[in-house]
Amino acid sequence: MAGLQYVLKRLALMIPTFVLVMIIIFLLVRLLPGDPAIAIAGDKASDADLAAIREKLGLNDPLLVQFWLFFTNTLQGDLGRSIMMRTSVSDVIIDRLPTTGFLALFAVSLSLLIAGPLAFVAALNRGKWPDTVIRTVFQVGLSMPVFYIGLILLTFLAAKLRWFPVGGSGDGFWGQMHYLFLPAMTVALYTSAIIMRNLRAAIIEVLDAEYVQFARAKGLPNRLILGRHVLRNALISTITLLGLSIGNLMSGTLVTETVFAVPGLGRLMLEAIFARDYPLIQGLTLTFAILVSIVFLLTDLFQSLLDPRMRLT
Amino acid sequence: MTRTLMAAVLAATTALVTPAMAQERGGTMNFARYDGSRLIDPIYADRNPDIWMVGSLFDTLLRSSDDGKSIVGGLAESFEVSEDGKTVTLMLQSGLKFADGSALEADDVLFSLDRARNGDLGPWSGMLGSVSDVTADGQAITVSLSQPDPTILSMLATFNTSIVNKEVFEAAEGATDQDKSAAIFASASAGVGSGAFYMCGFEQGAAMDFCANEHHWEMGADGKPLPYLDKIHFEIIPDDATRILKLQAGEVDAVEFVPFSRVAELDADPAINMNLYPSTRIIYSPINTRETRADGSANPLNDVRVRQAVNYATNKDALIGLVLQGAGQPMTAPLMSSSTRLASKLDLYSYDMDKAMALVKEAGIEAGTKVTLTTLAGSSDDATIFAALQQMWAPLGIELVVEQVDGATRGAKNRSGEFDIHTYGWVDDVNDPSQVTGWLGYSPVRNAVGTGWESDKFNALFEASGTEMDQAARAQQYADMQKIYADAAPLLFMYETPFAVAVSTAVEGYVQTPLGANIFSRATVSK
Numbered sequence: 001m002a003g004l005q006y007v008l009k010r011l012a013l014m015i016p017t018f019v020l021v022m023i024i025i026f027l028l029v030r031l032l033p034g035d036p037a038i039a040i041a042g043d044k045a046s047d048a049d050l051a052a053i054r055e056k057l058g059l060n061d062p063l064l065v066q067f068w069l070f071f072t073n074t075l076q077g078d079l080g081r082s083i084m085m086r087t088s089v090s091d092v093i094i095d096r097l098p099t100t101g102f103l104a105l106f107a108v109s110l111s112l113l114i115a116g117p118l119a120f121v122a123a124l125n126r127g128k129w130p131d132t133v134i135r136t137v138f139q140v141g142l143s144m145p146v147f148y149i150g151l152i153l154l155t156f157l158a159a160k161l162r163w164f165p166v167g168g169s170g171d172g173f174w175g176q177m178h179y180l181f182l183p184a185m186t187v188a189l190y191t192s193a194i195i196m197r198n199l200r201a202a203i204i205e206v207l208d209a210e211y212v213q214f215a216r217a218k219g220l221p222n223r224l225i226l227g228r229h230v231l232r233n234a235l236i237s238t239i240t241l242l243g244l245s246i247g248n249l250m251s252g253t254l255v256t257e258t259v260f261a262v263p264g265l266g267r268l269m270l271e272a273i274f275a276r277d278y279p280l281i282q283g284l285t286l287t288f289a290i291l292v293s294i295v296f297l298l299t300d301l302f303q304s305l306l307d308p309r310m311r312l313t
Numbered sequence: 314m315t316r317t318l319m320a321a322v323l324a325a326t327t328a329l330v331t332p333a334m335a336q337e338r339g340g341t342m343n344f345a346r347y348d349g350s351r352l353i354d355p356i357y358a359d360r361n362p363d364i365w366m367v368g369s370l371f372d373t374l375l376r377s378s379d380d381g382k383s384i385v386g387g388l389a390e391s392f393e394v395s396e397d398g399k400t401v402t403l404m405l406q407s408g409l410k411f412a413d414g415s416a417l418e419a420d421d422v423l424f425s426l427d428r429a430r431n432g433d434l435g436p437w438s439g440m441l442g443s444v445s446d447v448t449a450d451g452q453a454i455t456v457s458l459s460q461p462d463p464t465i466l467s468m469l470a471t472f473n474t475s476i477v478n479k480e481v482f483e484a485a486e487g488a489t490d491q492d493k494s495a496a497i498f499a500s501a502s503a504g505v506g507s508g509a510f511y512m513c514g515f516e517q518g519a520a521m522d523f524c525a526n527e528h529h530w531e532m533g534a535d536g537k538p539l540p541y542l543d544k545i546h547f548e549i550i551p552d553d554a555t556r557i558l559k560l561q562a563g564e565v566d567a568v569e570f571v572p573f574s575r576v577a578e579l580d581a582d583p584a585i586n587m588n589l590y591p592s593t594r595i596i597y598s599p600i601n602t603r604e605t606r607a608d609g610s611a612n613p614l615n616d617v618r619v620r621q622a623v624n625y626a627t628n629k630d631a632l633i634g635l636v637l638q639g640a641g642q643p644m645t646a647p648l649m650s651s652s653t654r655l656a657s658k659l660d661l662y663s664y665d666m667d668k669a670m671a672l673v674k675e676a677g678i679e680a681g682t683k684v685t686l687t688t689l690a691g692s693s694d695d696a697t698i699f700a701a702l703q704q705m706w707a708p709l710g711i712e713l714v715v716e717q718v719d720g721a722t723r724g725a726k727n728r729s730g731e732f733d734i735h736t737y738g739w740v741d742d743v744n745d746p747s748q749v750t751g752w753l754g755y756s757p758v759r760n761a762v763g764t765g766w767e768s769d770k771f772n773a774l775f776e777a778s779g780t781e782m783d784q785a786a787r788a789q790q791y792a793d794m795q796k797i798y799a800d801a802a803p804l805l806f807m808y809e810t811p812f813a814v815a816v817s818t819a820v821e822g823y824v825q826t827p828l829g830a831n832i833f834s835r836a837t838v839s840k
Contacts, residue, residue: 032721032722033718033721033722033725033726034718034719034720034721034722034724034725035721035724035725035728036721038721038724038725038728039720039721039724040359041359041436042359042360042436043724043727044359044436044752044759045359045436046436046439046758046759047728049436084351085351085517085518086351086352086491086495087495087499087517092517095517151554151555154554154555154558155558158558158562159558159561159562162562162563165562165564166555166558166559166562166564167548167550167555167559167564168519168548169519258551258552259552259554259555260555261548261549261550261551261552261555261556261559263516263518263519263520263549267518267551268518271518273719274719274720274721275721276721
């Protein structure tokens, strides 16, 4: 019951967040220099054509009127029509969401698969050569720009060795796994470096904790100590970091999806910004805000499962 | 003797069977594009990725010849302009069909041309401003003009006058013409056009498929209808490096918009043919010629001597070397590329630092005079141009500073006059110099590409050329306009670039025209 109340409270708190996001993005988009009418009709359009487009899009209405329309329509589930796509914003987002969602989940899974075992190896060999090697390699991963890592992977694994396709998103589960492996790995290499460092430090801290020493003194098997006591407690801060990383990962899709020619929400956002497609930018930002909020909620819920003290907050 | 005879027999046999045997048919060409199409409709296509595909799905009554210098028949097998220049009579080919097999008739032509010149619809209606009426009598189409129009044949060969299927269009879902157009495009079905292909697949912003139109009227070398390919699959890959890797990995057969910095590398690859197609593309920079800047400060570029000086001080060959790796040529016609009809061949501000220094001295330019170059953020070409110009103009006392913006902002600044000088480019949409001349120099259209430059004499010449049917007289008008424009230097005249398209060695017959149109009808991909 308390858990349900907690979830409801968190969901209620999301409402003002979304309203705030809507206000901010509505104003920010309109503060951008450049005219959507020019973006639509092109530089060659006459002033009369541009005026007609502005009128048709309602861009001549007072800002308050425009916002109210956006706000009320959004509440009814209508995000408007994309200027550049000439179709419903919701349809475009629904069309692209699965690809970006798959990419994000794939990247997070790879991050955990890479960071988890290596963090353990590094922590258990603190100060020894495996620890040094792992930390150095990940430091390199952290210091390289995402698009550069992507291009290196593309050049060698796709163009030279031809193990993976150069771009695209693939069809079906296995097709997507094949096509999205390199973009997911590109993101994962960066994210896993952050997670590995955090998890390693957390494991070392927990390993030194009194309750772990006590468990050892009791003669519990090492596997049980690591699994039940060390990992569970070390994961608390890492899950917070993972939640934050997913937020960053969403913004990272702008670059990754462009480099790897993945038709997802990130690439769409970039196209929408360049085209000054106000409804699409607003719809995408709201979608990203909702997704990140859901991830944060899930993060908190998962944390509360690991650490019952969290349920009181 | 026997050997000679055998050779002759062999040659004769080969000649007889070659057209049918040697012509490869079928297969799919995978083509990587830098940007996707959003609406390929003759009258609504307003971006190059849309415009350049119209010709694959639709046909026009007339066409530009392969060299772009004349107009030849298309859907119309013959055409004639009356002596007074006010009537064009065209004779439709018989037996024409749309891609769904339905007949293409005069009614479709009337519908399409009425649509094309409807000012309430697409942005191109002004190009048919002289047309007062279009009528049909059997296969004969008569286009009546309110005044003689020397551009009318070119306009009837331009994408916006392509013929659409009236019945299919009217039956499409949607309340407005544009809604119907969008619905047809989104449905990706055959029937609306008669081009060599019809759209048979579309994934917004990601991919698009064109399938062969078996009813197309144009015949291939083997005497069968074009196209040779069964299908073209387009993938949208905005990143240059990824697009090229895709070709190198053998995942696509062709990539467009190859950065010039990669041309030499791809040219050296034995598996790739690096094609540089002649284009009407010019790269130039409009100069704000107004007396004061938008912020009210004095504008040094208002002085024609300063504009001439910066033109003389710009080493175009060096720029071409730096930006295009040599794959270009300096502009010689001030208003257009040298491949456009009626282009002048002038010595257009060849690099001459002495002249440049003398001009700025005469204009009284003080050392440290700041001029802002507005460039596209993220464009390596623009960054190179800025770095080069900054050095080239420094001896003139001009301190060039950069302002980086995106395309939409640059467009808005051009319109509002809030710039000193900015990078820009142009590709003709029409096989006639009137469009680019109106854009760059005729001030009532767009303040002479935003420069604020205005010449009554130039404007009068341009207006007169709009009804001048005597070709020699029209050529003289264009020569005079180009001379006036060159002397006034409202632009920094830079260079012409080709279209760089890399294809695998398996590809033959693909062409990009000087207007940018992608021609796939004679393309083949060896299996």
